[in-house]
Amino acid sequence: MSTAPDRRSRKRLATRQAISDAATRLFIERGFDQVTVDDIAEAADVGRMTVFNHFQRKEDMFFDRDAEGRELLLAALAGKAPEQSPLEALRQLAQQLVREQHPALAFSERSSSFVAAVGASEALKARARAIRDELEAALAQALARSAGRAAPDADAEFAAGLLLASWSCAYLQAHQQYRHSADAAQAQAWFLARAEQGCAAVRAALAGTPYV
Structure with missing residues (x-):
């Protein structure tokens, strides 16, 4: 039927x-x-x-795959083990995506062209900022939920903002590395190193909260 x-x-x-x-x-x-x-x-x-x-x-x-990226983040929090902190679940997601060569963290001529196209268009930059704001709000709600707190929660909003800012910077810097070297593995290593630094910053900023 x-x-x-x-x-x-x-x-x-x-x-x-x-x-x-x-x-x-x-x-x-x-x-x-x-x-x-x-x-x-x-x-x-x-x-x-x-x-x-x-x-x-x-x-x-x-930006036809932005919903997919959002779902990956939210699913990582929803499916985390009880003993695992929300931040650790997201940190491990970044590691997993690179390990599995997920398109969201692929570094190639195609992805480099994608990033360049965004930088060349004010309309795309504006939409990228709007998507980032929407993602930050959704992530903050999911973080609060995963920690058993009611949303809106100031700590969750702070964590979401810091984490996405560091990951965005890591992604753009990794693409700069790729444009110079054309070495995808090197770009991925750069992204992971910066992402780890971002997670460490969130961990330090939110010490004593259930998010870390």
């Missing part, structure tokens, strides 16, 4: 992915600000309204 809905769901996901892939290719080739929604629709072989049925704004096609 569920065959038709499943088929429709698969078709919808395939169309969304085709739009995203076409948009990403065009953004990297031409630059984000030089690509129109009509260009994307034509490249994906769909109508303009189909594009907007899947994405509210052009920026969302560029």
Whole structure:
């Protein structure tokens, strides 16, 4: 009985992915600000309204995996062992993502082009800041929940802000290393070293709280 809905769901996901892939290719080739929604629709072989049925704004096609990153963070906190601190669960997640070569922490020509495209567009930089703010709020709530505290909690908000700031800086610096060396392993090692420093800073700042 569920065959038709499943088929429709698969078709919808395939169309969304085709739009995203076409948009990403065009953004990297031409630059984000030089690509129109009509260009994307034509490249994906769909109508303009189909594009907007899947994405509210052009920026969302560029950052189409931000929800996945958020879910990884929240799942790490929700699934942590009782004896494990929230900060340790997130620290181990970063290690795991690098170990498993997850696309979120891959360093390649493609990811380098992605970072460069963000830096070249004020619209993308603004959207990146908004996504970061949304992620920080969601992470603070999840941290409070994992520590058995009611949200909003000032310590959880502080921890989320410090951790994301250090990881963002680590990611951008690692890409700078990659652009100079074209060595993905070296870039990953740089990211992990900086991420560890960030976790140490959060641990020191929130000593005595259930987050560390």
